[in-house]
Amino acid sequence: HPHYTNCSSSNALFFFFAFRYNDLHVFELQEPTRVIEWIGEKSVCVAGYESSRRNEILQLLLPQKLYVKEKQGLCPERDFKVERGGFSDRPVYSLRHVPDTSLLVTSGPPDSSLQVWQLAAEDTDVVKSVSTIPTGNDSKKPWAKIATTLARTPCVLHGSRVNNVQITEIESKKNIYTAASSISDEVSGLEFLDCNTLLACCVKGRLCLADVRQPQSPLGDTSVPSALSGEQWCMGVSSGLQGSDVNAPAIARLSSEGQLTLTDLRNIPKPLKSARCKVSAASQSAEFLCVSWAPVLGGCLAISGFNGTVHIYDTRNWPVSGGEAEPLFSHKGHIFSGMDNGGDFPLVTTHAWHPWKPRMLLSAASDGSLHVWDWAESHKDS
Secondary structure (H helix, E strand, O other): OOEEEEHHHOHHHHHHHOOOEEEEEEEEOOOOEOOOEEEOOOEEEEEEOOOOOOEEEEEEEOOHHHOOOOOOOOOOOOOOEEEEEEEEOOOOOEEEEOOOOOEEEEEOOOOOOEEEEEEOOOOOOEEEEEEEEOOOOHHHOOOOEEEEEOOOOOEEEEEOEHHHOEEEEOOOOOEEEEOOOOOOOEEEEEEEOOOOEEEEEEOOOOEEEEEOOOOOOOEEOOOOOOOOOOOOEEEEEOHHHHOOOOOOOOEEEEEOOOEEEEEOHHHOOOOOEEEEEOOOOOOOOHHHOEEEEOOOOOOEEEEEOOOOOEEEEEHHHOOOOOOEEOOOEEEOHHHHHOHHHOOOOOOEEEEEEOOOOOOEEEEEEOOOEEEEEEEOOOOOOO
16 A cells, blocks of 8 residues: 655654645655646546556545645545556556546557556446557557547547657547658657647657648757757647637747757747756756646746756746746755655656646656645745
């Protein structure tokens, strides 16, 4: 059974964080996760990524006070609760929920095939394996990046390189789109912008945009800032794209050297802004590199994957010219929670924003720690 703790149980943590946070919940998973995927507004899915064992997929219900909209008195539930669970025979490197369904899609080594799961009916607590989506010549391709949409029917966007990106209907396994591209760059991220438009970010930083109604080569962006040798990139897509704020920069790209570039999709070759993030060291490998826009807090984004810290930046005041940016807030809780174990500090493996609480995030680290934190608005990092 997973082990639960709360920050008040540790004096060191309590005094360090008392004035920095409105809320801090610490949860210890039996195995670390590199995925945190929201299922509705009350629960998340996490999954193990070890290659030498079966890995758990868990649906966790948040503590009650973290999902109620009105102010509560004393909430009886202070811990996460396991709602459903299942086992994967392979590492889970990516996990996406299909909106408005009970379906999950996962991917991970050793090949590019996809696994489909179902969150079973309420009277059972099982995450059930449903099917596998093969992608042809799987063993010769790296693991697939994925994105999901409901559109007219549940679909998954998947691929490991730009020239093998495709869209597959989950239930029929019918291929409904294949990118006709000569670009063979490895993909670091995929997203549906709407039911007809998809975006790919390459490991080298190039953005490729495609309309599934026009089966032609995706548009490439060759104007990535002059990259250092070995630099790798990932992307985060702003929710402003869905119309909540048409002026919001749509795409953030983060490099393994800490460079952040903001791009408006209407003018891909010309970045809106760029800055160098204040990270203590370049990411050893870009394996856990992560950038994401705040869904509620306009202009704010979070980055992780460099060390045991999650940094929050407010991009609204960035000059166009660039330079080093100061974080608005830094969550260092995983470093503290890893102190008891000795040895190396844990590395943050992923993070995710709460869908409607402006300053609340979840973050996970390589030591199995899972934190939910809401930083105090009055606190600014010096």
